[in-house]
Amino acid sequence: MTRYIIQRLIYMVITMFLIATLTFFLMKFLPGTPLSAADKLSDEQQAVVLEKYGLNDPVPVQYFNYMVNLAQGDLGISFQFDNREVTTIIMERIGPSVQLGFQAMIIGTIIGMLLGLVSAIYHNGIMDYTSTFLAVLGQSIPSFVFAGLLQFYIGVKFGWLPVALWEGWEYTILPTISLAIFPIAIAARFMRTEMLEVMGSDYIVTARAKGVNKVGVVFKHGLRNALIPLITVLGPLAVGLMTGTLVIENIFAVPGIGEQFVKAINMNDFPIIMGTTLLIAFLFIFIILVIDLLYGVIDPRIRLAEGE
Amino acid sequence: MKKTNWLLLVLALVLSMFLAACSGGSDDTSNSTDDADSEETTETEDTSGEEGEASGEQVLNITDSAEIPTMDASLATDAVAFQWLGSTTDGLYRLGENAQPEPGIAKDHEVSEDGLTWTFNLREDAVWSNGDPVTANDFVYAWQRAVNPDTGSEYGPYMMGGVIKNAQAVVDGEVPVEELGVKADGDYTLVVELEKPVPYFESLTTFGTFLPLNQAFVEEQGDQYALEADTLLSNGPFVLTEWNHGEGWTLEKNQDYWDAENVKLEQINVNVVKETSTAVNLYDTGEIDRTGLSAEFVDQYRTSDDFKVEEEPVLFYLKMNQENEVLGNVNARKAIQMVIDRQSMVDVILNNGSIPSVGHVPQNFTKHPETEEDFRELNGDLIETNVEQAQELWATAKEELGMDTVELGYLGGDSEVAMNMDAYIKDQLEQLEGLTVNVQSVPFKERLQRDENMEYDIQNSGWGPDYIDPNTFLNMFVTDGGNNKTGYSSEAYDGLIEKANTELAQEPVERFETFLEAEKLLIQEDAVLAPLYQRAVAQLWKPYVKGVITQPMGPDYTYKYAYIEGK
Numbered sequence: 001m002t003r004y005i006i007q008r009l010i011y012m013v014i015t016m017f018l019i020a021t022l023t024f025f026l027m028k029f030l031p032g033t034p035l036s037a038a039d040k041l042s043d044e045q046q047a048v049v050l051e052k053y054g055l056n057d058p059v060p061v062q063y064f065n066y067m068v069n070l071a072q073g074d075l076g077i078s079f080q081f082d083n084r085e086v087t088t089i090i091m092e093r094i095g096p097s098v099q100l101g102f103q104a105m106i107i108g109t110i111i112g113m114l115l116g117l118v119s120a121i122y123h124n125g126i127m128d129y130t131s132t133f134l135a136v137l138g139q140s141i142p143s144f145v146f147a148g149l150l151q152f153y154i155g156v157k158f159g160w161l162p163v164a165l166w167e168g169w170e171y172t173i174l175p176t177i178s179l180a181i182f183p184i185a186i187a188a189r190f191m192r193t194e195m196l197e198v199m200g201s202d203y204i205v206t207a208r209a210k211g212v213n214k215v216g217v218v219f220k221h222g223l224r225n226a227l228i229p230l231i232t233v234l235g236p237l238a239v240g241l242m243t244g245t246l247v248i249e250n251i252f253a254v255p256g257i258g259e260q261f262v263k264a265i266n267m268n269d270f271p272i273i274m275g276t277t278l279l280i281a282f283l284f285i286f287i288i289l290v291i292d293l294l295y296g297v298i299d300p301r302i303r304l305a306e307g308e
Numbered sequence: 309m310k311k312t313n314w315l316l317l318v319l320a321l322v323l324s325m326f327l328a329a330c331s332g333g334s335d336d337t338s339n340s341t342d343d344a345d346s347e348e349t350t351e352t353e354d355t356s357g358e359e360g361e362a363s364g365e366q367v368l369n370i371t372d373s374a375e376i377p378t379m380d381a382s383l384a385t386d387a388v389a390f391q392w393l394g395s396t397t398d399g400l401y402r403l404g405e406n407a408q409p410e411p412g413i414a415k416d417h418e419v420s421e422d423g424l425t426w427t428f429n430l431r432e433d434a435v436w437s438n439g440d441p442v443t444a445n446d447f448v449y450a451w452q453r454a455v456n457p458d459t460g461s462e463y464g465p466y467m468m469g470g471v472i473k474n475a476q477a478v479v480d481g482e483v484p485v486e487e488l489g490v491k492a493d494g495d496y497t498l499v500v501e502l503e504k505p506v507p508y509f510e511s512l513t514t515f516g517t518f519l520p521l522n523q524a525f526v527e528e529q530g531d532q533y534a535l536e537a538d539t540l541l542s543n544g545p546f547v548l549t550e551w552n553h554g555e556g557w558t559l560e561k562n563q564d565y566w567d568a569e570n571v572k573l574e575q576i577n578v579n580v581v582k583e584t585s586t587a588v589n590l591y592d593t594g595e596i597d598r599t600g601l602s603a604e605f606v607d608q609y610r611t612s613d614d615f616k617v618e619e620e621p622v623l624f625y626l627k628m629n630q631e632n633e634v635l636g637n638v639n640a641r642k643a644i645q646m647v648i649d650r651q652s653m654v655d656v657i658l659n660n661g662s663i664p665s666v667g668h669v670p671q672n673f674t675k676h677p678e679t680e681e682d683f684r685e686l687n688g689d690l691i692e693t694n695v696e697q698a699q700e701l702w703a704t705a706k707e708e709l710g711m712d713t714v715e716l717g718y719l720g721g722d723s724e725v726a727m728n729m730d731a732y733i734k735d736q737l738e739q740l741e742g743l744t745v746n747v748q749s750v751p752f753k754e755r756l757q758r759d760e761n762m763e764y765d766i767q768n769s770g771w772g773p774d775y776i777d778p779n780t781f782l783n784m785f786v787t788d789g790g791n792n793k794t795g796y797s798s799e800a801y802d803g804l805i806e807k808a809n810t811e812l813a814q815e816p817v818e819r820f821e822t823f824l825e826a827e828k829l830l831i832q833e834d835a836v837l838a839p840l841y842q843r844a845v846a847q848l849w850k851p852y853v854k855g856v857i858t859q860p861m862g863p864d865y866t867y868k869y870a871y872i873e874g875k
Contacts, residue, residue: 032753036377036385037462037611039756039775042790045465048479052460081375082383082460083531092553156589163589165579166555253371253581255554263374268753 008292012285014239015298019281020107024066027273028049034079034268042307053079066274075278076271080264086275090257094279097168097249097256098229103176108183111233115184121218131188140186144247147178151251164253179241185235195224229297235291239283245278321460350629361854362871366574368853369596371581379534381519382461387406387864390516394863395559395576396542398566399520400428400498400513402445403859403866407776409510413520413543423505423814424473424574436541437520442741444492445522452485453526454517463517463552467774471512473501502547505813508777515775515862545571545868556580572871573723574856588848597853601846602658603725614848617661621670621860622772623781626733626838630795632765634714640705641835644766645691646698649734654841657729661844666690667827670842673860677816687824690831690837695739701705713742714777717765722749730768733840737766759793768840773861778823779809783838785857796836803827850875 030037035046050056054065069076075086115131122128139253154174155163162171187268198204207217244258257276264272294303325640375390382395394402398412414428416809434442454464455478468475473489501690502509512518522541526533534540537551545567546559556579561571579596581587587599601609609615628635628644650664663671671684706712718737720730727749734745745766750758771791773780783789783805787797804826813817830836849856852875857866 030753031751031757035462037466039759039791040466040754041462045462045469045479048457048461048465049462052458080377082380083533084535088552151586151589153590158593159593163593164581165590165595187328212469212635248580251586253579253583253586255375255552255580260554266751266753307383 002269005289005293008289012289015265015285016278016282017177020070020278021063022279023154023274024063025059027270028062030265030268032268033269036080038266053230055155070278075275077274078264078269078272080267080269082273086271089260089272090275090279093135093255093257093260094243096254097244097258098242099257100172100175100179100248100254101238101240101244103172104179104241105234105238107176108180109187111180112184112187113191113230115188117195117218117223119192120195120199121214128192132192135188135192137186142247143178143183143245144251147248148173150178152260159194162210164251166252166254171252175248175254178248178251179245183237183241186237187230190233191226194229195222198222198225231291231294231298235287236284239280239287243280243283248263250307321770327681353613361873362869363873364571364852364875366572366872368573368867369579369871370576370598371579371587371596373580373582373600375580376551376557379540379548381450381516381521384460384465384516385462387463387767390434390546391863391865392559392578393519395544395546395867396540396562397519397544398434398442399515399518400430400511402868403511403514403862403865405857407511407860408774409514412514414513415511417576423507424502426492426499426500426502426509430496430498431566432496432757434543435564436525436543437523437547437562437564438525438541439564439669440522441495442520442522442523444494444498444524445495447498447518448490448492450519450521450524450525451490453521455479455488456485457481457695462518467512467515467517467597470503471506471509473503475503478641485691488853497687504810507813507816507819508775508779509862511776520574527808546573546576554580567868573867576867591848591850596604597850599846599848601660601707603657606659606661606680606846609848610847612848613851616847617844618847618858619661619663619672619770619842619844620771621673622843623668623670624768624770624840624843625668626768626840627759627760627764627767627794628836628838629765629767629793630836632716634709634711634716635707635765637709638835639701639708640714640745643698643702643705643740644737644837645831645835646694647739648733648838650692650839650841651693653732653736654727656727657732658841660846662841663844665839665842667831667839668837669781669823669827673773673822674776674778676820683820683824687827688827698740700873702743711742713744715744715746716749718745719751719755719764719767720747721755721768722751733768762793762795770843775802776861778820779805782808782823782830784828785830794836796834801826801834821828857861 033046033050034053035041035049038046047056054062057065078084078086080091081089115135119128119131128197140173151163151174152159161173165171187192195218206218207221244256244261246258246262248254249256249259260272261276294295343371349414364873372388372391376392376681377386377389378384379389379393382399384390398413400524401409402412404410411431413434415431417426417428419426419467430442430444432441436442451468451472454461455468455475457479465475465479469479472485474483477483477491478488479484489503493497493499506512520543525541529539532539537548537557540548542548542562543565545562547562548557549560550678556577558578559576561574562568565571581590584600584602584605587596588601590596590604591599630636654662654664654860665685666689667684667806669683669687671682672681674685675681676686706714714836716732719736720726730747730749734747737743737745755767759767759769771781771784773830784791785794785796786792786802786805802823808822808826812822832840852872853870854873856866856871857869859866
């Protein structure tokens, strides 16, 4: 097991290195310079500023310098927020995104799983059709439509919750619900399919035949086996949600990182683009490792290390 | 059956917990806003009980479209930064009502006869928020810092190069930064030497790049300067007291401001809101006192008493690359100018109060120095929409070129509004017989790069002023001008602009009239551009907000004299 984890960590470092390299060179294909007043400055004036940021060097030299700094944990300073450190900016902006993503995943997974379970148990009943209908709706209607409706009705019309902004826990409720719609739908769909399959398998029939009650079978034997595909899907989804979503953050004026990332790309703010990409990549790789380890916990049939 | 009921019960419980959490949250909301309100009320009762017109709590709640990129005056480049620098810092002058410069740190100034030396007399009662007096050296330091190549300022070289003596030489590293033409004569006299007479220099001194900096403080903070609310200083009407990056910031009245008695607002709360629909919803629930409106909201609110249209001196136009064979033909360019129905464009596509543009100097921007008539009014409509005449000119052009069909590329922006507009313009242009227009929608940076390399045929482009003078628009199109990029080169035009900026620099009337002549040449005779529209923004303002001044350059709004009445 330890050997397996060490091996995976080494792969992680290699993957991160490749992602950093690829992103760095791709980024250099972006048109224009990071200068915000490029349209007003003469070429000579632009050159003076670019010199200060080391952008006049040949790209391989820039790449080498960046990687050396990166290896020392230095992500550099932002171009659009003059002199502010990339690390500081990411730390400031990731908080709200993680909070919303986390809350949405918790709510989404619980409600989605319950819906899926209900569907499976009352297969082809009215409950099944209702929850399937809701799941399809949740998956096909874009989240910003829900967000807009929630904001208008709950926020403006009824005045039950804040319309937008970020000033306390109650301000997170509407964005959380908007974000949770998608995981609810996904979780419900996977849960239903998997439960139906698992509930039809021999060992469940055996358990039932031996007199274990239906609920006991569902929770003790069925759920555990149905979880595997669900975790595979939800892990990366969680990373996606926690690293910020442009649309929801904009609608509810959440100071998260999703919006910051998109803006950095538009502004050619290279250090922020690199920093955010690396962070997201790291989280993805990390969560995939965690999922692989979880498989073994949930289902002992899955062996991680060969020959042990 | 019993067992499944149990499961339902669990589900019901979970759901009810979730709903309870929601309603609990809403209770919290109302409580917390009540708390905030009462706090603010008590605060302001203490300080502003006896204001003349101002009544109630003097707190303005607004939004801005983006996080402040920087509060360092030397590095600022965009509207958001200049807005909040302008609210917290006084330069030599600041723009007041009708864009007239009014005293800031400078009480008054004298200009030498040759127009090259400006001597500013500074007030002695202005202080920084750490108690230091504001002195002439603060300006010397700030301006030197702005052109120092080590600072990496973009606007320093742009605003000062060719204006302040030796500025460009300092940028190029040819002379030391101390050679810059700005000197302190004692603590309260600032002597500025110019490269050439600059008639609009007074309005330039209100611009963000020319704001003073407290040398000791800036150097003490080093690379942390102006990154947080507590690593920057103000000397203006307001102090930045709280800055939550990405979320919003708070300004409070500067009690030590030299003109504090004229500042009525106690507090300005700003939140970053990017979506117009979100801002409108916040406005409707009374959370904020102003919102901009995009086209789709205008019809809904047009009849509201809160609805206001603010004209901006920002022009949009089609640039035509004269290196293209067809566009090198003046008749072809004139046909393009004439075939576009601008009125329908602003009414239908923009629908925000923008007006058709008929020249290359906006309306309500500069006035004749003697008669006070508006530049635009004096020069009138330099182009008109006339499809028939456009067809004739187009036919002549095709004949001269020996072509039957013409294909032109069209470079436009990639926002939704830009794409709608470009589709409309394509449609209008293709009324010209045998013309095919291929629209390419690209991101802003890409468009700039293609402009720089002149890789376009027709381009939808825009320009806002850097100072209040026709020169900021008209000198763009001199031969090889940094922003010309149309291949236009006319000795007559270059001569007019040159004359206005040299021998007529001290003759305001003749100078103004030379610009009138230059604009006619540029638009009417040489048809270098096809003007499109002058931008306006539709807004909602709560009726209890009074005294906010809208500015044509630098900060969009002056809040110094703003107050709340009868909220």
